Amino acid sequence: MSSNIESPAAPPQPKDAATVVLVRDGADGIEVFLQRRVQQMAFAGGMTVFPGGGVDPRDGEADLACQGPAAPWWAERFGATERDARQLVCAAVRETFEECGVLLVSAADGGAPDVAALAPARARLEAKELSLAQFLRDEGLVLRADLLRPFAHWITPKNEKRRYDTRFFLAALPAGQRADDRTSEVEEAGWRTAAQALADWSAGRCFLLPPTWSQLRAVAEHRTVAELLAAERAIEPVEPELPLGGAIDSLQFAEAAEYVASMPSNIPRPTL
DSSP states (O other), X not given: OOOOOOOOOOOOOOEEEEEEEEEEEETTEEEEEEEEEOTTOTTTXXXXXXXXXXXXXXXXXXXXXXXXXXXXXXXXXXXXXHXXXXXXXXXXXXHHHHHHOOOOEEETTSOOOOTGGGHHHHHHHHTXXXXXXXXXXXXXXXXXXXXXXXXXXEEOOTTOSSOEEEEEEEEEOOTTOOOOOOSTTEEEEEEEEHHXXXXXXXXXXXXXXXXXXXXXXXXXXXXXXXXHHHOOOOOOOBOOBOOTTOBGGGOBSTTHHHHHHHSOTTSOOOBO
């Protein structure tokens, strides 16, 4: 006997993405590079975030010169296939360069790259005219996976239309490099201590999505970048649940009560 009840639509498959928590030591503690995205962005418009973006399938089978942990190590830490792990590491390096001009690579002889001279390639990467793998080969550069650490893993709730399976990486600002705001995707960018960013959130001066808020709290637990980088952490995926039609303060995840308690009263609660 047939039924007139329609089956619920399957949730959209989340897209793999990488986000990089870029840090440096400051006079008042560890500072984090944060960006406020332009309002017109389809995802997280107007919100304060870390640099990041989606993977490029062209990097999945690339044979790259790489220093540091190889794809199997990253795959184990992030619960991914080796191909996906390779794409995620490449995305972390590419997005950090595209969005704030910091390049986690070295020259073939181990020296520092001339980042300023690579500005044309940065624009081509952002326009997707060039893959990271091709860029590194063309310039004779070595990807420095040893400058990255696995940090967290968040998945967008199932009933969101735009979903991401995001691995968070941690990276220290390389000596001699500067992070900038030369990307069309952000209104402003700069360095703040994790504690300052969390205080700005609670005062209504910025908007933090739960993954950003959670990683800032993790950074704030440490006194120096060296201590933060050395900390061992198990990476478990976090996929918040969201009631149908619910606002952001109805998200359900382990730290949800603390997140909601930290929310300022003078900002809207957008429906996700």
